Amino acid sequence: MDFLKTTEQSSHYNNLENMSASELLTHINNEDKTVAVAVEKAIPQIEAIVKEIVSKLKTGGRLFYIGAGTSGRLGILDASECPPTFGVTHELVMGLIAGGDTAIRKAVENAEDDTNQGWKDLLAYNINSNDVVIGIAASGTTPYVIGALKEANKSGVTTGCITMNENSPLHLTAKYPIVAVVGPEFVTGSSRMKAGTAQKLILNMISTSTMVLLGKVKGNKMVDMKLSNDKLVDRAKRMVMENLNVSLEEATILIEKHGNVRNVLEKYKA
Template sequence: MSFIKTTESDSKYNHLEEMSVSELLKNINDEDKSVAFSVEKALPQIEKLTEKVIEKLKAGGRLFYIGAGTSGRLGILDASECPPTFGVPHELIIGLIAGGDSAIRKAVEFAEDSENQGWKDLQQENISEKDIVIGIAASGTTPYVIGALKKCNENNIVTGCITCNEGSPLALTAQFPVAVVVGSEFVTGSSRMKAGTAQKLVLNMISTAAMIQLGRVKGNKMVDMQLSNNKLVDRGVRMIMTELNISEREAQTLLEKHKNVRNAINNFQDE
C-alpha cells in the first residue's frame, strides 16, 4: 500500500477567517467528534501494543515514550501523570522529547530532524532489552523517532508506535504499530488538533489499562495515588469511608497513620 500523508491533506473547510466564532467552534467540534471513532477502528492494534507493555512492565522493564513537538509533549504528559495517579516510581514510565526538556515549553528548531539523537537520548536512560519503546509521531515521518525505533529493533528492544498515517515509515518500523487515521485537520496540517487528541486518547488507554493490570487500581479507585494536595487527601478519606463503612474521622485517622489509601484499607483489621 502506498503511503499517503492524510494528516497533511487539505482541510474540508475553507475561508476560515471569514467564519464567526460560533461557526469556528461548531466546525472544530464536529471534527473532534470523529476522533473517538477513528480510535475505535484501531482497537485491535492498541490491544496488541498494550499487552506487550504490560508483559514488559510485569517483568521489571520500563516503558519509554519518544516523540517531537506535540507528540513528545503528550508522551511526557502521560508519563508524568502515572506516578501521582497510580503511585508508581517516576522511572517506570519515561517520556523523551526531541530537543530535551526545554522543548516541552518552547519549540526547538530542527530538533526532530536528527536520525541519531533519539537513540542517544534512550542510551542516556540506560535502555535495555527489558524495556519497551513507543514512538509517537502524527505524521509517522519524524526522523528523531524513526531513527530511535530502528536502533531499538537492532538491539532487540521491543518497539511500538502511535501515528495518524497508515503505512507511514514509523508504522512500518514499529513492531507493534498503532495507526489512528483521523484524516485532514480543521486547519490544514495542524496535527496538534485531531491527531493530537487521538494520540492522547490512545496514551490514556495504554497507561491506564497497564496500571490496572499491574494491580494499581482497586474496584474503580486510585488507591495508590499520591496524597499531594488537599483535594486528593479528601478523596482518599472518602474512598476509605466507602470501602470500610466507617466515619470520616476514623478514615482520616487511618489515612494519617498509613499515608496511603491501599495501606489504610488493608491494615484496618489490624487496628
C-alpha cells in the first residue's frame, strides 16, 4: 500500500527565524488547534482497542506501552500516572522505552533502530496472550516498536499502535491501529509538537476510559486515588464531606480510618 510520511513533510510556514515571538506563538497555536480534530477522527479506532484492553484487564492481563524518544516518554508518563490516579498497581499499566530508563532523560544513540530489543524488553515482563501491547511511533517506522509488535503478534499478544502516518509499517502491523494524521509540523519533522500532542491526548483517552470502565471512578471522582500528598488527602476529605454531608473533622477521621474515599463511601453511603 502507498505510504506517505506526512510527519516529515515540509512545514506550512517558512523563514521562521524572521518571525517575531508573537508570530511564532500564534502560528504554533494555530497548528495545535488542528490536533483535536485529527484525534476526533480516530475515536472509532480508539474505542475498539479500549474495549479489548478492558476485556483483557478484567481477566488478569496488563497494558504495555512501548516506544522510542518522545513517544516512549509519553507512554511512560501515562503509565506512571495510573497508580496514583486510579489506585491500581504499578504492574497493571507499564511503559517501555528504547534504551531503557536512561533514555527517559537523555537520548540513547541507535536504541530505536534495534529490531529485536523491543520484544526482549517485553519478555523481561513475561509478556503473554493475556496482555495488550500498544506501540507508539509518530512516524510509524521505528524498528524497535515494529519488531516488538511483530513478535507479539506471533505470540498471540493483542497489539495496538498510535501513529500519525496512515499505511505506515506500524499501522499495518498492529491488530488495533490508531492513526491520527496531524500533518506537517511547524518545525519540519519535529514530531514532539503536533504528533506528540496527539499521542498525549490519545493516551489520556485510552487510560482514562479504560479505568472508568473498570469501575475506578465513581460519579466523576477518583475514589481510588492514592492519598500520597497533602493535596490528594485534602481532595479526599472534600469528597467525603460532599457525599456524606459530614464536617471536615468527621471526614478526616473517616479517611484516616479507612484509607481511601471508596472504602469510606462503600461503608457509610446509603
